[in-house]
Amino acid sequence: MSVTAVLHSEWIKIRSVRASLGSLVAVLAVALAVTLLVYSTIGKAEAENGGDPVFEAFYPVNFTQIAALSFGATAVSSEYAHNALRVSLSAVPHRGLLYAAKTAVLAGAALCVGLVSSFATFLTGQAFLDEYAVGIGEPGALRACVGGGVYLALMTLFAAGLTFLLRSAVAVLSLLIPFILIVSFVIGDIADGVSRYLPDRAGQQVLYQHPAGEVGPWAGLGVTALWAAAALLAGWLAVRRRDV
Amino acid sequence: MTSIDVKDLTKRYGATRAVDGLTCRFEPGRVTGFLGPNGAGKSTTMRLVLGLDRPTSGTATVGGRPYAAYGEPLRAVGALLDAQAAHGSRTARDHLRLLAVSNRIPDRRVDEVLQDTGLAPAAGRRVKTFSLGMRQRLGIAAALLGDPPVLMLDEPANGLDPEGIVWIRRLLRRLADEGRTVLVSSHLMNETAAFADHLVVLARGRLLADLPVEDFIDRYSHPRVRVRTGDPVRLRAALRAAGHTVEEGADGRWTVEGARAEEVGAVAAREGVPVLELADERASLEQAYLALTAGGTEFAAAPSPSPTAPQEV
Incomplete structure (x- = not known):
């Protein structure tokens, strides 16, 4: 089969379902909305308190990562509504090809939008901070912008892999969102050791000018990549042998 | 193909x-x-x-x-x-x-x-x-x-x-x-x-x-003919003479079990009996199918133009 044709078909799948296209757009829209809301109001006050000047610029990532997870989960779960996967596999019976094509299109779309979202967050937010603003030339800033985009793409893939495994966006999102908003946050304050290797904590190291602890910025992103790879592998093992 | x-x-x-x-x-x-x-x-x-x-x-x-x-x-x-x-x-x-x-x-x-x-x-x-x-x-x-x-x-x-x-x-x-x-x-x-x-x-x-x-x-549907005539007495006698079983329905129609319309029509024509209505009925197809599937009746090989032989069950 033609790989390009299958990739194209997967892209049509994403853009033709409101939930998945909406989540993808939200990765950018939420970033802009939160940035405008937060930095135009309390941005300077927060900057006065000090802290890591680069990481402070990426506060909206707390929200955009939820959109990224939703994008991964809903794009995959649309295959599991009403046995849609039967139709998909009738058109592309090579399961490995279908799985790889969907993953690749998700990764590509999430990376493009994630990078734009990440740069937009940084540049827009700083525009409100006057004397506290840091430029893209600030040490670590460019790395954080690029890394932030990659981080969002990896979170998309993490959710996608889990959705292939669990076959439900609701299940995956009700697992991951509380985990990221609450569990990771709480555990992070209690047990600093293990929590460094949680997918969100590790990946967000790349957003710091001066990452603390033994996990470096790129290594942290690597840890998140391993989480995503593990989820995708589990998803693939399920898809490969399951009757649909 | x-x-x-x-x-x-x-x-x-x-x-x-x-x-x-x-x-x-x-x-x-x-x-x-x-x-x-x-x-x-x-x-x-x-x-x-x-x-x-x-x-x-x-x-x-x-x-x-x-x-x-x-x-x-x-x-x-x-x-x-x-x-x-x-x-x-x-x-x-x-x-x-x-x-x-x-x-x-x-x-x-x-x-x-x-x-x-x-x-x-x-x-x-x-x-x-x-x-x-x-x-x-x-x-x-x-x-x-x-x-x-x-x-x-x-x-x-x-x-x-x-x-x-x-x-x-x-x-x-x-x-x-x-x-x-x-x-x-x-x-x-x-x-x-x-x-x-x-x-x-x-x-x-x-x-x-x-x-x-x-x-x-x-094989499965039982042929049956529905007939209405202007002279039931003569037709019934003629059909019985020809070896058919005739039953009178409630609405003045007669049913002839095991016969086909052409046979009943031929008898009526020979006797000169006016026929007002004459039709084949295949009432039992659905029942035959239900009996076949529900009872798990085995179906012996039927002559078929295809090379597929019905399989032994």
């Missing part, structure tokens, strides 16, 4: 055998009705042919190859398994386009099948606004996309209005006349007998019958 070949196919889900040692061949150039009560294994067989489920043992091939071996399979087999499978949030056109694109089928075919199935005016509407009948049409449109030599439709008449049923009968007939293999599942005998040329009957995963519709009717 592309046929579907099923050999010793078995599919077990836990302890239940959904398909149990099924061997049969679905031939081109005719409409094959795939019959059986719910749970007989019809849909499972279709999923096994498409490689969606893995057989416990045995094989299912299309034109001698497994379905997954086709490079652009929508051009080989068009299938409608579940009319609900199109995502509600997509438009009909997007649903068909993403399928067409994956198999490098030109966009123009999308418009053609929308036209052929009467969905062109609704092409831009989201599928969730569709009635069941429209979803069936969309599923049929998807099956026709690749202009395939083999069509496999699971209960395609479900939810269609009377006009839609006439339409699908004509469509199936045309597709078979074009030399395609047309497999249509149903759990209704009378409905299937109206459009099928050949029947394959399953119950509890096993093959019960594999024969032309005419043979099934001859």
